[in-house]
Amino acid sequence: MSNPTEAETPRGLSRRPVELATALVLIGLAFVVLYDSYGRGAGWDNGPQNGFFPARVGWLFLAASAFILFQSFRSENSVFVTWEQLGQVMRVLGPLVLFVALIQPLGLYVASAIFILVFMAVVATSRWWCILLTAVLVPIVCFWIFEMQFRVPLPKGPLEAALGY
Structure with missing residues (x-):
């Protein structure tokens, strides 16, 4: 099996910039969730405060988004979409x-x-x-x-x- 020539390689949007942009948007959304959650009170005062559960979800969301960002640097830069x-x-x-x-x-x-x-x-x-x-x-x-x-x-x-x- 031979390597595809330049003419046969599909042209389009590369995977790495798409993954980077997606990760950065998701990180931004995670910070919005965390900011709002802590503004409402994310602690435990004789029970969960209003922002307790959203803050936990926000931290998980931030961790998953950071993982996507990390993986985007490790993945090959192939064509994401033609x-x-x-x-x-x-x-x-x-x-x-x-x-x-x-x-x-x-x-x-x-x-x-x-x-x-x-x-x-x-x-x-x-x-x-x-x-x-x-x-x-x-x-x-x-x-x-x-x-x-x-x-x-x-x-x-x-x-x-x-x-x-």
């Missing part, structure tokens, strides 16, 4: 971020319709009428199930307000 794979992830992540951003101003059901339209147009290879039909019917059915049958109050926007909900 640029093509990262593009596929972004094709899914983009519409999802748009969906979450639109829930507050437009409500869940209108945001869902837009998400289905964009997602199916970007990711799927469906016919336009199928995409449009799905984007209209799925939120209507979900509205009927959650709002009318189960009476679960979900975020609504101007369209639902105009319809009296």
Whole structure:
């Protein structure tokens, strides 16, 4: 078995920077948990104080994050994800971020319709009428199930307000 040539080696994001960034973000989150826990009281005064258990979890989280940081220096610097794979992830992540951003101003059901339209147009290879039909019917059915049958109050926007909900 021969070594792959430079042309055959996939190009993309290296593993070491991804692991370093992940470890540093997790270490930062662990410090936030610890800061908040000790601010609430992480001791034992005739029983656990409010921050006692979160502080213990924060220390475990910090230790695991430090281990990830240590391991990132020891691991080989191979390709973590190719640029093509990262593009596929972004094709899914983009519409999802748009969906979450639109829930507050437009409500869940209108945001869902837009998400289905964009997602199916970007990711799927469906016919336009199928995409449009799905984007209209799925939120209507979900509205009927959650709002009318189960009476679960979900975020609504101007369209639902105009319809009296």
